[in-house]
Amino acid sequence: MPRSSEASTESEGARTKSARTRRRLLDAAASVLSEKGFSGTRLTDVAEKARMQAPAIYYYYPSREDLIEEVVFVGAAAMRAHLVEALEASAGRPPAARIAAAVEAHLRNELQLSDYSRAMIRNANQLPEHVSRRALAEVAAYNDLWRTLVADLAAAGQLREDIDPSAARMLVLGALNWAAEWWDPERGSIEDVIRTAQSMVLHALRP
Amino acid sequence: MPRSSEASTESEGARTKSARTRRRLLDAAASVLSEKGFSGTRLTDVAEKARMQAPAIYYYYPSREDLIEEVVFVGAAAMRAHLVEALEASAGRPPAARIAAAVEAHLRNELQLSDYSRAMIRNANQLPEHVSRRALAEVAAYNDLWRTLVADLAAAGQLREDIDPSAARMLVLGALNWAAEWWDPERGSIEDVIRTAQSMVLHALRP
Numbered sequence: 001m002p003r004s005s006e007a008s009t010e011s012e013g014a015r016t017k018s019a020r021t022r023r024r025l026l027d028a029a030a031s032v033l034s035e036k037g038f039s040g041t042r043l044t045d046v047a048e049k050a051r052m053q054a055p056a057i058y059y060y061y062p063s064r065e066d067l068i069e070e071v072v073f074v075g076a077a078a079m080r081a082h083l084v085e086a087l088e089a090s091a092g093r094p095p096a097a098r099i100a101a102a103v104e105a106h107l108r109n110e111l112q113l114s115d116y117s118r119a120m121i122r123n124a125n126q127l128p129e130h131v132s133r134r135a136l137a138e139v140a141a142y143n144d145l146w147r148t149l150v151a152d153l154a155a156a157g158q159l160r161e162d163i164d165p166s167a168a169r170m171l172v173l174g175a176l177n178w179a180a181e182w183w184d185p186e187r188g189s190i191e192d193v194i195r196t197a198q199s200m201v202l203h204a205l206r207p
Numbered sequence: 208m209p210r211s212s213e214a215s216t217e218s219e220g221a222r223t224k225s226a227r228t229r230r231r232l233l234d235a236a237a238s239v240l241s242e243k244g245f246s247g248t249r250l251t252d253v254a255e256k257a258r259m260q261a262p263a264i265y266y267y268y269p270s271r272e273d274l275i276e277e278v279v280f281v282g283a284a285a286m287r288a289h290l291v292e293a294l295e296a297s298a299g300r301p302p303a304a305r306i307a308a309a310v311e312a313h314l315r316n317e318l319q320l321s322d323y324s325r326a327m328i329r330n331a332n333q334l335p336e337h338v339s340r341r342a343l344a345e346v347a348a349y350n351d352l353w354r355t356l357v358a359d360l361a362a363a364g365q366l367r368e369d370i371d372p373s374a375a376r377m378l379v380l381g382a383l384n385w386a387a388e389w390w391d392p393e394r395g396s397i398e399d400v401i402r403t404a405q406s407m408v409l410h411a412l413r414p
Contacts, residue, residue, distance in 0.1 A: 196378065
């Protein structure tokens with residue numbers, strides 16, 4: 001049945017092309033959102049970056065908010081996946097070494113690897129609830145991983161007793177998140193930022 | 208000339224009332240903007256909080272953006288004024304004590320004293336350039352004060368040599384700024400956050 005088989009191949013080709021276009025659209029949206037923020041993200045800019053016509057976006061996403069919802073969810077999931085990977089790679093090492101690995105994973109994903117993650121960090125807290133819900137659930141799971149890291153440090157007797165563990169965790173994550181606001185690859189190397197952040201975080205936490 | 212004098216008193220009364228309403232409007236805008244962000248700040252919500260009709264806002268500000276521009280500028284100027292005051296009060300004290308005072312000034316103004324400052328911190332980097340220009344000039348001056356604080360610490364031989372001073376300053380300011388995203392007066396006392404932040408910052412910077 002050559003005809004049927006041909007049709008099937010054709011439709012698979014169309015699906016692949018559609019998936020590629022969808023991915024290009026999401027990539028473009030992540031890039032624009034990470035730079036311009038929620039209110040500044042215009043579909044015409046996203047379409048231009050994705051090399052497509054703006055109305056064609058609605059073939060893939062019913063609304064601007066649906067597109068942005070997907071971007072911030074993917075960004076939050078990437079942060080978590082990247083941290084899980086770093087923690088697996090440093091399994092069995094001392095708590096301080098695992099925290100250093102987590103600092104590096106956070107900064108590298110935010111600043112270097114993922115427009116999606118940078119877009120999520122810069123915007124998730126100010127989106128309408130239905131746009132941020134899935135992303136914020138990932139962020140909560142991410143925070144839980146950090147809570148364990150700090151608890152492990154405390155269990156090893158290496159968390160200073162004059163600091164509040166919960167505030168300490170959030171201050172560390174804040175320092176890392178805010179790097180999206182100021183770090184500029186042209187101003188300095190990401191390796192310097194990572195090294196400085198690792199050193200500061202460990203000195204800030206340990207006796 | 209009782210008539211003229213009366214008229215003058217009346218018009219002064221009107222000016223005072225107008226200034227009070229304008230202030231109430233700005234306060235309301237700062238509160239809404241600090242919670243909802245730029246894209247979520249609707250004039251109807253601002254008007255309701257200010258106990259006025261939405262169209263009356265245009266008597267005071269030609270546009271939503273003009274209103275928000277004023278809020279973030281006032282917020283940035285308040286951060287700087289509050290820091291200058293704290294530094295004057297700690298003049299002559301050791302660099303580390305002045306940094307501790309600056310940490311407290313930042314957090315207190317951001318979390319406790321000023322909706323304007325919290326609104327500025329959460330939004331200034333994602334506003335259209337013409338809306339954020341005056342605020343960001345204040346932020347640059349604020350950063351210069353911190354640059355001096357870190358330089359003074361270094362001059363006293365109390366900045367660790369394995370950290371980059373510029374990245375260190377921005378990581379500290381990021382930790383403080385991000386507190387606007389998570390601190391909740393119902394979850395814990397601001398004094399605990401200030402104490403933890405002061406201790407972490409000084410341990411992060413000093414040998």
